[in-house]
């Protein structure tokens with residue numbers, strides 16, 4: 075086969091490697107960003123999105139790869155941060171040739187970047203990528219991977235909620251506490267089951283009403299309307315659907331004293347971390363509390379391969395990280411979201427010092 079994949083470097087200050095791959099034969103147009111490998115190879119998902127321009131794709135991949143560095147640092151996964159994006163319509167542009175070309179692009183980084191499933195890419199797509207490179211993680215258990223990350227993310231969020239209850243009330247029990255979950259998909263539904271089992275009163279909303287009603291029938295949770303989930307009287311608001319839900323309009327309406335959920339990028343802007351702080355709402359930063367999935371994947375790279383017990387033990391350290399950053403926030407008088415970034419930067423600085 076004639077190789078048509080053209081790979082070019084895009085120099086970006088503060089990033090170790092950023093490469094563009096264009097393959098006219100398959101239609102691949104992709105960017106991989108390796109933000110930082112101080113703590114290990116850069117792991118992050120492969121996203122497919124119909125970006126309007128390469129500039130938009132580049133903005134997204136840079137932002138997301140840096141986020142992965144911070145997330146993995148605080149979670150002590152032994153991995154760095156990276157991300158990959160394919161510019162294209164996931165409805166029409168997917169093909170075997172495209173994912174094989176993507177695999178060759180990933181392989182060109184010799185393991186500096188490890189890819190995984192992400193928005194608009196499936197395990198089946200990643201299995202094709204795997205035919206062209208061994209640097210693919212998060213495959214199905216039957217294919218030697220760590221499988222579906224969602225139950226592990228839910229477990230971490232559940233432990234984080236308990237830690238937050240302990241921090242605010244001096245008692246981490248869920249019994250008699252109320253939690254409002256926005257979105258009961260893969261993570262939210264598993265979280266709801268754990269909370270109900272633990273004696274919490276759970277309110278939940280989901281725009282997929284059939285899914286919500288089915289879960290309510292199975293667990294006894296109380297379904298409520300989408301537009302009431304953020305204003306309901308409760309102890310904990312757990313966003314498990316969309317990003318950017320905490321903003322100037324919604325924060326003043328929150329009745330919860332804790333925000334702790336799985337959704338990524340829940341603050342519309344960084345300053346909203348301070349808006350929560352001003353209202354004395356304890357925020358468990360998204361990328362710290364939702365790290366259970368990446369922790370589970372990271373165990374694939376342990377000696378001897380994936381081991382669920384190791385994954386669970388590492389996820390059980392999420393409350394430790396949360397308590398650490400809540401202490402930093404208190405001592406330095408800053409929002410917990412900023413404290414999370416400081417904690418990540420300290421861990422990275424220690425990693426760099428250890429390597430020097």
Ligand code: NAD
Pocket residue numbers: 223224225227256257258259260261262279280281282285300314315316317336337338364365367
């Ligand atoms: P999912 O797609 O399985 O579930 C999302 C649910 O939210 C769906 O049931 C959907 O109907 C519902 N929803 C969407 N918009 C809504 C709205 N406006 N109001 C109420 N419900 C709405 O996704 P998931 O895997 O459960 O992930 C949930 C969130 O957690 C996402 O933001 C995801 O990025 C983040 N996250 C997931 C994982 C993981 O392991 N799956 C890991 C880290 C972070």
